Amino acid sequence: MPTVHVDLAERSYDVVVENGVLSQAGERIAALRPGAKAAVISDSNVDQHHGDALADSLKAAGIEASRHVIPAGEASKSFEQVSCLCSSLAQASHDRSSFVIALGGGVVGDLAGYVASIFYRGVPFVQIPTTIVAQVDSSVGGKTGINLPEGKNLVGAFHQPKLVLVDPEVLRTLPSREFREGFAEVIKHAAIRDASMLGELAELDPDSPDVPADLIARNIAIKARIVEEDERETAGTRALLNFGHTIGHGIEAAVPYGEMLHGEAISLGLRAALLLSQKRAGLSNEGARAVLQLLEHFRLPVVLPEEIESATILQRLSRDKKFTAGAIRFVLLREPGDAYLADNVTQEDLRETVEQLRQTP
Ligand SMILES: NC(=O)c1ccc[n+]([C@@H]2O[C@H](COP(=O)([O-])OP(=O)(O)OC[C@H]3O[C@@H](n4cnc5c(N)ncnc54)[C@H](O)[C@@H]3O)[C@@H](O)[C@H]2O)c1
């Protein structure tokens, strides 16, 4: 079964993709640092389904672990939860060699990763992602953080994990909506770097949780190669992973956090980015349709709900971290598989595109 290695000099790590690897977590973590303790951070849903399996594996490997459960949902990516978790870790008598283990979706991973980056000025961190979003995207690359009412992910840190354990079998307990939302990020990776994968994705059954481990690993590898090129998003390459996120994040933050799942907002953001790519990057109708049809195949939203106000979306997206000195930098597609960072998108384009999103394709 495949392992994706992320080569970042002294911050390098493996992403092990293997059915059943959750039950090997204890021995694999013990091998990283014998004798270290662990703090498992999970949410109220994931803890119920998979918390005991992880606890058993850690115990069998002799790892003394504490268990910390946050409320499920996007609203938990908050300063309040950071504060609760730091206190709870301190009360559990952890030291600087203790591992923080994130067992959950992207919310748990981003929050636990941020806590790991600041607790005792930084402790080692392991990701065990349990959603598609988390398996192919958020567990890899070291972006951690929380939201503000003003916008998504506005506070955070880069903190790479020491190990990522991806067990496709844990996806079986996901409800349908939470399972399908993750394909927005899978499609994003294929759209920016591997057009041939779009065809493979169209063959998947959106209602079958049996996603081939090999496909997950190859999708992760797309992200891993980009992160290796530009770990801290300073050279422009990593910004490509933000395809669909400028307007997508604007929409996600325009409603109360959690009302729209991240993948759902990104699906809308991807349609917006396709429209802008047709207008400003010469993307063909066929190219745009190939990506759009995949979003529809996974029953992801592609029409902006009437009740979400354009002004709020535009205000939230104005805090996009890709914008510098007031200039709009936007990820566009010349053709599927060929993304670039453009500087010819205008405020008026953004306004028009948000309105176009209200029409059915
Ligand atoms: N750091 C990054 O690079 C990065 C990349 C992509 C997304 N993200 C962030 O990730 C977050 C979204 O992550 P998400 O979509 O995984 O949402 P999530 O973590 O909220 O999970 C979605 C829902 O599924 C439940 N769940 C998770 N795994 C389950 C399982 N195996 N069985 C049953 N229920 C399960 C959760 O409790 C939650 O209710 C957003 O905050 C987004 O900004 C970060």
Ligand SMILES: O=C(O)C(=O)C[C@@H](O)[C@H](O)[C@H](O)COP(=O)(O)O
């Ligand atoms: O890893 C990255 O880089 C990404 O952009 C991945 C995105 O899917 C993810 O949603 C990320 O959290 C967005 O980061 P941000 O810096 O735009 O907040």
Ligand SMILES: [Zn+2]
């Ligand atoms: Zn994302």
